[in-house]
Amino acid sequence: MKKHVLAVILWVSAVAAGLVLPACQPQSGGSLGGAFGVRELGEGRQEIVDGVGRRFLLVPEGKSALPGYPPTQIITIPVKRVGAGLPYDIGAMRYLGVLSDSLVGVIRREDRWASADVRAGIRSGKIAYLGEPNGIDYERLRVVSPDVMLTSDKRLLPKLDELKIPAIITTTPMAMTIEERLQYFYFLAALFGREEMAKQYEAVIQAKLAEVKKQTTSVSRKPKVIWGDIYQKRVLVEPMNSYVAQLVEVAGGDYLFDDVRGASCLEITLERFFSSGLQADIFFTYRSPAVGIDSKQKLITENPRLADIKPFKTGLVYCPQPHFYESLERLDDIIVEIAAILHPQLYQGYELQFFQKLD
Amino acid sequence: MNLTTLSPRDRLWLFIAFGAAVVAAMMLNTVIGSVPISLSELWSIIGHGSDSANADILWKIRLPRVIAAVLGGAMLAVSGMLLQIFFRNPIVGPFVLGISSGATLLVAMVMLSTLSLGFTGVSPHLNTLAALIGAYGTMTIILLITANIKSGVTLLIIGLMMGYLNGAVTSILVAFAEREKVKQFVLWQFGSFSGLSWQELFVLLGLGGLLLIGVYTLSKPLNAFLLGEEYALSMGVNIKLFRFLIVLVACALAGLVTAAAGPVAFIGLAVPHMARLSLKTSDARLLIPGALLLGAAITSLCDLVARQIFSPVEVPISAITACFGAPIVIGLLLKRKTSL
Structure with a gap:
């Protein structure tokens, strides 16, 4: 009997701990070691960490990959064809100057995008419609076969792995603070070889933050x-x-x-x-x-x-x-x-x- | 039913304990909240009235929620109890006949398509009304079927099929809905006793109270029904009418709560077991008030945990009812070492 009572108490404690612990985790922004981290590995190779902690090897064209990475986590840079689903991925790509050349597919219908360039791209067929967040059109995605798919949905990973399309999660289970958003720019810039643009972006934002703070x-x-x-x-x-x-x-x-x-x-x-x-x-x-x-x-x-x-x-x-x-x-x-x-x-x-x- | 019995005196003490638990839970829910209100201020607001913000919080937000949780819990528990007796099946809950899925479908139709239908100036009671129509629409279909089908198992399967059908249409609506609307819909599906108005509460209290009183008058035929339909028939129970009444009352109780608070899981399934195992009887005359009081106390305490554990952040009440209630039921079953 005591065993049973103990088992129930342990169960209740485990459930309570399960509820309490996630809320106690620090909710700080990203760092080089955490989500959206970027690490130089030499000879132009870089390692990036996506929003859910998966490590990707970025290899410059013509260079060989390093061992220890699954095939779908090795990406040749600069990336030329990207699929995306999140509005802020689009904004960041626009700033990095790669939107018009690199965006080949989006999740969500044309009328659900506000950006004129994205809408025009979908209308003209330059940007493929890849389905809705809760219903990806994998067949169309396979036809488009982007070099990288930027997504927030972890459920897509097994199927995209099967289709050999590298998928990068660009959201995090943590809050996206200003610092993390800046870090995210470096992370995305690494894919396109636009690190200088990310630096420029950070400088602009930091300057504006300081200016507004001073003014107010x-x-x-x-x-x-x-x-x-x-x-x-x-x-x-x-x-x-x-x-x-x-x-x-x-x-x-x-x-x-x-x-x-x-x-x-x-x-x-x-x-x-x-x-x-x-x-x-x-x-x-x-x-x-x-x-x-x-x-x-x-x-x-x-x-x-x-x-x-x-x-x-x-x-x-x-x-x-x-x-x-x-x-x-x-x-x-x-x-x-x-x-x-x-x-x-x-x-x-x-x-x-x-x-x-x-x- | 291999149940060892308790003495009437022990049962009386248990009922006093259940009643005290309800009162204690209500008092805790009134005193504790994400906005601190001191006991003296609380007393002053209730006793002398006040125009302060805390008076608004108490009268317009906290007290309706306290009462709704107690009422909702009692109604769900009694509804579950009725259906478990009717189907002679311990894993039946109030939503097994598709009541919840019917309410969900109509709410989905309102929430996920109001813009396209042009109902942008929605009334604050539109969702409640939709849930009520959905729950009672499904109930009407079930009642029509009940009139023609004798087997409880067949009815159970038809209820499950209704649930699947409603769920299928709901999922189609979700698939085509905008993200913002889906967010709103998911929030409703979590279920909560938050935000009920006094008018809604009066409806819940009036109709729910009448139904609960009505259920008690069914205690004797319920006891006869437990021993088999032939036995009940020999005792003068009009089986056809009785089956109709049980399904009607159980669905009406669950439908009212779902319309007011959204789907609240577990209470209707587990509380009847808790009542049966703690009172050690299958006598409906004791089980109905027992389930009512236990349902009220447990739901009220779960609601307190749901709004206080990460205060001011809310946790879905169904998560709390399931996390803490399921182990208690398992514990009680292990302790008894008998089947239900």
Whole structure:
């Protein structure tokens, strides 16, 4: 009997530990040894680590591979034909100057992309449509056979291995902080031999961060900001270790969900959202006209219990414009825009490019 | 049913313990939350009223959730108990007849296609209404079938098939939906007692309360039914009407909870076992109130864990009910060393 009780106690403890431990993991950004790491191996060869810790050997054309890597984790660089599924992969490729020449296939239909160049590419047939995130068209993917497939979906790996198409996971189980996003640029640049562009990108972003920080330190009061999504009966918020929360802090804002940590938008209790919402001056939400939310009233209709929060009464509500998600390469401009929203007195005459105000 | 019995006195103590657990769980849920409210302030808000933010949090958000968890748990547990007796099958839960999948299908139709249908100005109760229609639509089909089929096993299989059919259409809708809408739908599928309005709660309380009282009046025929349909018939039970009533009440209870909170797993399946094993009886007159109280207490405590374990981040309540409830049921079974 004691054995049985012990077994049940152990089971309960294991379950509790399973729930607790992932949340206790550090949620820091990437480093050279972790996700999106890049390591020089000599003679132009490099080792990169993707978002889920898989190591890839990058071998310059004409050079031999090193032992110890599976065939689908050896990539000849510079990569010339890429398939992609995530909006920020597209933005990064655009900045690196390889989008028009290298993008040969995308996941998601033409009308679900905001970038004119991607849409035009799909229309003209230059960029192949490879299916939807929950239903990849493997036959078409095989026909296109990109040198590398950039994806967020680990479930694709066995089939892509079978098709001998190297697949790189460009999301991480951790939050994508600003630092990690910069590191991700180096990682992607290594595939195309565009390391100098990544360096340039980091310099531009760091300079802009410093400039905005300096400009907004003079303000007497930091506007209180919340960032999340309201659904019927439920709310999701961006954790404090997300890059958007970091951007708010850099832009001289006070991000109110400073006790929420996690990898992406998380569901929090309605009462916690309400409590912070009563103090917030500005509410950023991903719910936008693209998904039928074109006013504050629509958000209130979704969740009437939140009608009394300050952004709905006297404050401001902003949502991203459709191309925001495909504009990672313009992070410097996005930082300025957030600062302009938070401190309009410092950026008089500024016209919104990435966000729109919901009235 | 090889059950050693408890004395009436022991059972009384058990019922007092179950009742105390419900009260304690409700009090804990009221006092503890992601926004701290001191006991003195809580007392002041309840006793004297207040216009403060914490008063809004207590009255508009926390208390409806506390009551919904208690009610929902009680209703799911009783629904599961009824169906386990009806099918004489211990692994049957309230959603086995396709109630949950019916609700899910209609919610999917509303959530994943509102934009294309032009219902962008959705009412906040549209999802609840859709879930209710889905659950009761499936229930109506099941009831029509029940009227023509005698075998419980056949009905069980038809219920499972209904579930597959509903699931198939739902998956097609998901496959064609936009990511943002799928996110919203997945959130609903997690199930939660968060965000219920007082109106929804009054519906749950009114209809659910009536159904629960109605169930108790079925206790005697349920006991007769446990001993076989022939025996029940010899005791004067109208089998056809009785089968119809059991399925109607069980589905109606589960459908109401699903409409209000989304699918909440495990409670309807496991709590009846817990009640049966702790009360050591198969007498429906004891099992129904036992399951009701245990369902209320366990669901309430699970809801507390779901919202506090990583506070203010919420964990799906079904994850908590399954993680902590399943080992308890296994423990009870091992302790008894008997079949159900």
